[in-house]
Amino acid sequence: MSYLIKPSGYKALLNLAQTELGIKKIKDFFQQNLSSELRLRRVTAPLFVLKGMGINDDLNGVERAVTFPIKDLDDAKAEIVHSLAKWKRLTLADYEVEEGFGIYTDMNAIRSDEELGNLHSLYVDQWDWERVMNKEERTIGFLKQVVQRIYAAMVRTEYLVYEMFPKIKPILPQEIYFIHAEELLKRYPTSTPKEREDQITKEYGAVFIIGIGGVLSNGEKHDGRAPDYDDWTTIGDNGLPGLNGDLLIWNDVLNRSLEISSMGIRVDKEALLRQLRLSHAEEKKELYFHKRLLNNELPLSIGGGIGQSRLCMFFLRKGHIGEIQASIWPDDMRKEALEAGMHLI
Structure with missing residues (x-):
């Protein structure tokens, strides 16, 4: 079911032409900074992959991929990607x-099961990135270093927007705050996961929540995560499980937190087997991607996705x-949004 938030007194700070200029500048500047910070080179990515190979991102495991038959392949089914979480790791190997270098790409997807609203669309565009790492770097400390580099690129980009459009004042804090999902639960024990995200992000402005996908002490997950890309069960150097997380910033316009990135250290062979077992998905061991990982044909890596439209939405208010x-x-x-001052393209 779609849901529209109508910000009180909202008025767009930029007209349509200024908005398009801002989008172009933000995308060009941010991806250059991301590439420099993480030593990534751009590669070309697929819009669709063959069904049944285990390459597509399963997200929470319930979303349906858009599929179509391919005439020249005897009507074999292709799937529009949800993201490129696993495809990128195959590409690092191929x-x-x-080690120490990686790739990024423009990922375009169709997610037909999205609940439409201010932050969710059928069309998803993000920078998908993946970087080769070594065994010693599979720690919370290394994850935090990478997050801080990505966040530094975001802070610089916000200042670029301010130089272009002085009416848009920078509001991001200089540092990002880290907290584990279990610690967040203990801080706000009576709140829902979304309420906890809003509470912590409003307090600190920019937050990275560690440990997404594993079961917390209340018997629930903070949020779902597929078992075959992020490692959400390995015990980190903070004594809690999970080597992944979500990056959120406070959105003053909507008065709520805004998830910009989901990322993490990827599963190694042991973590994949463990998470498939916990998710009752051990049959996936026979799929193409999973076989290559279990045969030690894929490098250890860290990666994630960064929402392009969401980032532009935040920076342009x-x-x-x-x-x-x-x-x-x-x-x-569309009608209600226009009445509330939001012109939907």
Whole structure:
């Protein structure tokens, strides 16, 4: 079910032409900084992959991929990607990328099961990135270093926007705050996961929540995560499970937290087997991606996705992601959004 947040007194700070200029500048500047910070080179990525190979991102495991038959392959089914979480790791191996270096790409996806609203669209665009690492770097400390580098690129980009459009004042804190999902639960024990995210992000402005996918002490997960890319069960150097997390920033326009990135250290052979067992998905061991990982044909890596439209939405102080990207919206949402000052492309 779609849901529209109507920010009180909202008025777009930029017209349509300024918005398009801002989007272009933000995307160019941020990806250059991301590439420099993490030593990534750009590669070309697929829009679809063959079904049944275990390459597509399963997200929470319940979302349906958009599929279509391929005439020249005897109607074999292709799937529009949800993200490139596993494809990138295959590419690191096939391109023989060296340790300490990686790749990034423009990922475009269709997620037909999204609940449409200010932050969720049928169309997803993000920078997907992946970097080769070594065994000694599989720690919370290394994860935090990478997060801080990504966040530094975000802070610089916000200042670029301020130089272009002085009416948009920088609001990101200089440092990002780290907290484990279990610690967050203990801080706000009576709140839902989303309420906890809002509470902690409003307090600190920018937060990275560690340990997404594993079961917490209350018997629930903070959020779901597929078992075959992020490592959410290995005990980190903080004594808690999980080598992954979500990066959130406070959105003053919508008065709520905004998830910008989901990322993490990827599963090694042991973590994959453990997480498939916990997720009752051991049959996936026979799929192409999983076989290559279990045969030690894929490098250890860290990676994630960074939402392009969401980042632009935040930097340009927009109230709806439809002010940044062209997509399909319910007629009543378009009408109500326009009445609230949000012109959906």
